[in-house]
Amino acid sequence: MGKHRAAEPADGDQGACTVHAWRATQLERLGLAWPVAEAVASEVDWHEVAELVRRGCPADLAVAILQ
Numbered sequence: 001m002g003k004h005r006a007a008e009p010a011d012g013d014q015g016a017c018t019v020h021a022w023r024a025t026q027l028e029r030l031g032l033a034w035p036v037a038e039a040v041a042s043e044v045d046w047h048e049v050a051e052l053v054r055r056g057c058p059a060d061l062a063v064a065i066l067q
Contacts, residue, residue, distance in 0.1 A: 049063060
């Protein structure tokens, strides 16, 4: 897992970009591929994904369940 940079938000809000990138990184650490993690970072609660993964659910299935 390397460093990744999230796409800049349309309004240029650097804080929102930083939070989005951090969420995507958390999702990647849970087992999602970076492109998927980045795509869903604003759509799912990574804490809920983490809980399902902790219980044995694959990360991609956890995201599908929570979407």
